Amino acid sequence: MSPAFRLAPGAPGARILGLGSFQPENVVTNDDLAERVETSDQWIRERVGIAERRIAPADLSLVDMASEAGARAIKDSGLTASDVDTVIVATCTMPNPIPNAAAQTAARIGATAPGAFDLNAACAGFCYALGTASDLVRAGSAQNVLVIGAEKLSDWLDWDDRSTCIIFADGAGAAVVGAASNTEQVGIGPVAWGSAGDMSDAIRVLPENNALHQEGQAVFRWATTKIAPVALRAIEQAGLTPADIDVLVPHQANLRIVEAVAKRLRAKGAREDMRVADDIVYSGNTSSASIPLALDHMRAEGRVRKGETVLLVGFGAGLSYAGQVVVCP
Incomplete structure (x- = not known):
């Protein structure tokens, strides 16, 4: 006979409690890129719609950006870092897969031994992570989940390839996901x-x-x-x-x-x-x-x-x- 497991009490659903974001200070314009590759401000605007982008310096890491965005989202939610029991970082641009970004970010922001993992679904990563966080809360496996999308794409570009260097940039955005107390919430x-x-x-x-x-x-x-x-x-x-x-x-x-x-x-x-x-x-x-x-x-x-x-x-x-x-x- 199989044992009867006790399951964590779940919630009617989940909701976003707060948001936060971070971008590097360094602005790179289309004209800046035109000094390096064969392109122009008009060409870039007409094809992809970009006027400028933010590029992180060498000493600003993906984890730095994730931590800042995450801390801002926690502050916006009205919670404290100790209230966060799970951290998910959606990213495809960590310089190395080990160690993951989530555990480092959790330690930086002061979360106490949360579950922490990275998720790689590239540009769909934030929606994948948000869906995962929502289901964790709904199932009772987590109470408050910090979801972060963070990328340092500048580390993964050929800056002489105009098909990519004009498009990609760096930054991080975050949301805190918590339980809804009833179906209306x-x-x-x-x-x-x-x-x-x-x-x-x-x-x-x-x-x-x-x-x-x-x-x-x-x-x-x-x-x-x-x-x-x-x-x-x-x-x-x-x-x-x-x-x-x-x-x-x-x-x-x-x-x-x-x-x-x-x-x-x-x-x-x-x-x-x-x-x-x-x-x-x-x-x-x-x-x-x-x-x-x-x-x-x-x-x-x-x-x-x-x-x-x-x-x-x-x-x-x-x-x-x-x-x-x-x-x-």
């Missing part, structure tokens, strides 16, 4: 996720120079046709309709992709006044950090308010994708 919907491993070569690190490479046109075609259906599935799984979405925060890969996803959602019933994140213009593509960075920036600018319904959708290397509907804290 639930603020994170079910995650809609998946992958397209048959396209894994579309975004990869080249072994000969350890630099990020992507097949830009292939990724663009895939993202502009396949991501809107994922977003619609996330809305449906949350029991909502496109018209319920106040704010769309997709991964900030390319402004043309962002606009294409928004257009497809509006064709399916999303409102014309749905606000759409465009953080890529001044932050570049920060992979797993882009969604929490954009959401935190929009909130600071007053473009998203507490209690509004926000659709998140991430996509990138793997190829992997994920999305969910959340309530802005």
